[in-house]
Amino acid sequence: MASAIHPEVSAKTANPTTRSLLSIRNIGKSFGRTPVLRSISLEIAEGEFLTILGESGSGKTTLLRIIGGFETADCGEIVMAGERLDRLPPYRRRVNTVFQYYALFPHLTVEENVSYGLRVAKLPKEEVAARVEQALAMVKMSAFANSKPAKISGGQQQRIALARALVNRPRLLLLDEPLSALDANLRRQMQVELKSLQREVGISFVFVTHDQDEAMVMSDRIALLRMGELEQVASPREIYDRPATVYTAQFIGHTNLLRGEVKGGIARCHSLSWPVNLPDGPVLFSLRPENIHFAAGMQGAVKFRAKLCSQIFHGATELLQVQCTDGLMLSLRTSTRASRDEDLDLEFLPAAAVPVRESGQGKKRD
Amino acid sequence: MFSRAYRIAITLPPLVWVILFLLLPYALLFCYSFWSVSAVQTIIHSWTLDNYRELLRVNVYLQTLFRSMWIAARVTLFSLLLGYPLAYYLSFYAEKRKEFFYQLVIIPLWVSYLVRAYAWKTILGSDGVLNTLLQYVHLTSHPLNFLLYSPFAVVLTLTHIYTPFTFLPIYAALEHIPRNLIEASHDLGAPPLQTFWRVILPLSIPGVLAGATFAFVLSLGDFLAPLLLGGPSGIMISNIVVSLFGAAYNWPLGAAISFCMLALVIGLLFFSERLEKRWGFR
The missing domain is CATH 2.40.50.140 (Nucleic acid-binding proteins)
Structure with missing residues (x-):
C-alpha cells in the first residue's frame, strides 16, 4: 500500500486528533415494535479508527446503515462537520461504505467499478483515470483493472470494494464486517493491511464487526454495543484492562x-x-x-x-x-x-x- | 453413477416423445415443402424447389411476412413498455401488495385466449363499448371504424395477451438484482435515476431480451387475433399458412412458408440467446 490517495493528509502519521468529525446524538430505532437501537450517542474523531463491536442482533449494522443513510433513525440526529447528515439522502453524504459482501457491480469491470463514483460526479476523464490508477495501485490490484468481479477471488473483491470507496476521498468510511467472508489467514493479513491503509489515508473509519480479536487489533477505540445500547466506549487497552461491566x-x-x-x-x-x-x-x-x-x-x-x-x-x-x-x-x-x-x-x-x-x-x- | 438401464429408462420416454411428436412431423413437413400439388389436387412426391420460388415470386407472401414482423415488433415494443414498469413497480415498490399484483398479472393467463380476443371484439366493434362511450360523451358522431378489423386491433389484442410473457422474465431479472448493489450505487453518489440507468437497467437486460423474444416469436406466429380482429388489412402470415393447408389445399407451399418462419424463429432464438449470454454476468 504505497502511494498516498490523500496527499494533503498522508504527510502526518495520522494519529487520531481529538477534533470531532461525526456526532451521533441520541439515535433510536425500532423495527416494528422491536427496539434495535436505544438512544445511542457517540463521537467519532478525525482520522480515528472506531470499531462498533457487538454480537449479531446488537444493532451494530443498523447503526452503520443509519450513518450511511440506508436506514432512517426514529429519533436523534447525526452531525458531520457541523452539518446535519441524517437529513441527506445517501447519495449526498460524503461518506462511503464497504459492504459486507462487497456489492461490486457484476456488469462492470474492476476499473469501471472503481471509477463509478467519480464518473457519477462527472469529473474530467483524465482525473478519473489518474485517481483510479492510484487507487488500484494502493490496493495492489492494477493488474486486474479489466477483469469482471466474478473472475477475481474474495480477497481481491474486498480490495476493489475498498478502492471503490476510498477513491471518492470520503470524510468517513463505513465498513460493514468487510472481512467476515474471508478465510482466517487472509483475514489476519487484511486486518493489518486495512489498519496501515487507514493510517496512510487518514480518513476516519467506522468498522463494524462481531469479532473481538479483530476489534482489538485494528481499532483506536472500540464501541461495544449490546442489545441496542452502548456498553462501553474506550481504547482496546482500556476496555480490556478496565472493563466497565460484566458483559x-x-x-x-x-x-x-x-x-x-x-x-x-x-x-x-x-x-x-x-x-x-x-x-x-x-x-x-x-x-x-x-x-x-x-x-x-x-x-x-x-x-x-x-x-x-x-x-x-x-x-x-x-x-x-x-x-x-x-x-x-x-x-x-x-x-x-x-x-x-x-x-x-x-x-x-x-x-x-x-x-x-x-x-x-x-x-x-x- | 446410475446404471445403464436406469439411464435409458429415464431418457427414453422424453426422447421418444420428442422424436414422435416433434422431429417426425417437422421432417414430414420439410419433405412436403419440396413436393408439389397436381391439377387434380393430389400430392406429387417428386423433389422440386418450386414452392420456395413461388414464395419469393408472389408479392403477397413476403408482404404479409413483413407485415407480420412489423406487427410483432410493435407488440414487442408495447408489451415491453407496459411490462417493464409493471415489473419494476412490483419488484421495488409493491412490498406487501406484491403477491396480489403478481396474481393479477397471472390470472388472465388462465382465461382462454379466444375469450380474451372476443372481449376485445365487443370493446372495439362499431356497436362496441368504446364506440358507444365515445359517442355518448360526444367526442365522435360516428363509430370509429379503424378500431376493429385493423392491424391496430391485432396489435392491441396481442399486446394485451403477451404482456404477461414479457413481464415475467423482466420481473424475475429485477428480483435477482442484489439490493445491496442499489445501495452501493446510492452510496457512491448516484441518485435514483442514475442508479436505474447505470445498474438496474443493465442488470435486467437478460430479462428484457427473454421477454422481447417471447412477445415477438409468439405474436409473429399468431393467427387467431388477425382472424378474429384483423380484417383484410390485418392478415398475418399464419393465416396464409392456415388457408394453404385448408381451403386452398396447397400443403407443399404451406410447408415451405412454415419452414421459412421456423428458420426465422430459430435464428431469432439463437441471436437472443447469444445476446443474453453477452449480458449475463454470473
Missing part, C-alpha cells in the same frame, strides 16, 4: 468473575480478601486469567493455594483451571506447565481485580 469483561477476552462484598475498605470474596477503595456493599470483580501468577512474593499481592483441575495447551500459553481450597474455581494463563500432584501457590495484585457493574444495571430493560 464487557466476558465478551472481550476471558475473565474470572469474583462476587464478593466490601466492608470498611476491605473486599472479601470467599476466603480471599484485599484492600480496596470502594464504598461498602456487594461487588463484582473481573480478574483476567493472565493476572494470576505463581507466587513470587510480589509486594501487596493476594496469596492463595489451589489445586489443579485441568490444563489446556494453547501454544504460547497454558490455560489452567484451578480450585482454591475454599472451592472457588479460577482459570489462569501461564507460560509454564504445572504438575498435577502438588498444590499450587498463586497470587494476584489487588489492582488486577477490576470492579465491574452488572450489565444493564440501573436501566430497566423490557
Whole structure:
C-alpha cells in the first residue's frame, strides 16, 4: 500500500486528533415494535479508527446503515462537520461504505467499478483515470483493472470494494464486517493491511464487526454495543484492562468473575480478601486469567493455594483451571506447565481485580 | 453413477416423445415443402424447389411476412413498455401488495385466449363499448371504424395477451438484482435515476431480451387475433399458412412458408440467446 490517495493528509502519521468529525446524538430505532437501537450517542474523531463491536442482533449494522443513510433513525440526529447528515439522502453524504459482501457491480469491470463514483460526479476523464490508477495501485490490484468481479477471488473483491470507496476521498468510511467472508489467514493479513491503509489515508473509519480479536487489533477505540445500547466506549487497552461491566469483561477476552462484598475498605470474596477503595456493599470483580501468577512474593499481592483441575495447551500459553481450597474455581494463563500432584501457590495484585457493574444495571430493560 | 438401464429408462420416454411428436412431423413437413400439388389436387412426391420460388415470386407472401414482423415488433415494443414498469413497480415498490399484483398479472393467463380476443371484439366493434362511450360523451358522431378489423386491433389484442410473457422474465431479472448493489450505487453518489440507468437497467437486460423474444416469436406466429380482429388489412402470415393447408389445399407451399418462419424463429432464438449470454454476468 504505497502511494498516498490523500496527499494533503498522508504527510502526518495520522494519529487520531481529538477534533470531532461525526456526532451521533441520541439515535433510536425500532423495527416494528422491536427496539434495535436505544438512544445511542457517540463521537467519532478525525482520522480515528472506531470499531462498533457487538454480537449479531446488537444493532451494530443498523447503526452503520443509519450513518450511511440506508436506514432512517426514529429519533436523534447525526452531525458531520457541523452539518446535519441524517437529513441527506445517501447519495449526498460524503461518506462511503464497504459492504459486507462487497456489492461490486457484476456488469462492470474492476476499473469501471472503481471509477463509478467519480464518473457519477462527472469529473474530467483524465482525473478519473489518474485517481483510479492510484487507487488500484494502493490496493495492489492494477493488474486486474479489466477483469469482471466474478473472475477475481474474495480477497481481491474486498480490495476493489475498498478502492471503490476510498477513491471518492470520503470524510468517513463505513465498513460493514468487510472481512467476515474471508478465510482466517487472509483475514489476519487484511486486518493489518486495512489498519496501515487507514493510517496512510487518514480518513476516519467506522468498522463494524462481531469479532473481538479483530476489534482489538485494528481499532483506536472500540464501541461495544449490546442489545441496542452502548456498553462501553474506550481504547482496546482500556476496555480490556478496565472493563466497565460484566458483559464487557466476558465478551472481550476471558475473565474470572469474583462476587464478593466490601466492608470498611476491605473486599472479601470467599476466603480471599484485599484492600480496596470502594464504598461498602456487594461487588463484582473481573480478574483476567493472565493476572494470576505463581507466587513470587510480589509486594501487596493476594496469596492463595489451589489445586489443579485441568490444563489446556494453547501454544504460547497454558490455560489452567484451578480450585482454591475454599472451592472457588479460577482459570489462569501461564507460560509454564504445572504438575498435577502438588498444590499450587498463586497470587494476584489487588489492582488486577477490576470492579465491574452488572450489565444493564440501573436501566430497566423490557 | 446410475446404471445403464436406469439411464435409458429415464431418457427414453422424453426422447421418444420428442422424436414422435416433434422431429417426425417437422421432417414430414420439410419433405412436403419440396413436393408439389397436381391439377387434380393430389400430392406429387417428386423433389422440386418450386414452392420456395413461388414464395419469393408472389408479392403477397413476403408482404404479409413483413407485415407480420412489423406487427410483432410493435407488440414487442408495447408489451415491453407496459411490462417493464409493471415489473419494476412490483419488484421495488409493491412490498406487501406484491403477491396480489403478481396474481393479477397471472390470472388472465388462465382465461382462454379466444375469450380474451372476443372481449376485445365487443370493446372495439362499431356497436362496441368504446364506440358507444365515445359517442355518448360526444367526442365522435360516428363509430370509429379503424378500431376493429385493423392491424391496430391485432396489435392491441396481442399486446394485451403477451404482456404477461414479457413481464415475467423482466420481473424475475429485477428480483435477482442484489439490493445491496442499489445501495452501493446510492452510496457512491448516484441518485435514483442514475442508479436505474447505470445498474438496474443493465442488470435486467437478460430479462428484457427473454421477454422481447417471447412477445415477438409468439405474436409473429399468431393467427387467431388477425382472424378474429384483423380484417383484410390485418392478415398475418399464419393465416396464409392456415388457408394453404385448408381451403386452398396447397400443403407443399404451406410447408415451405412454415419452414421459412421456423428458420426465422430459430435464428431469432439463437441471436437472443447469444445476446443474453453477452449480458449475463454470473
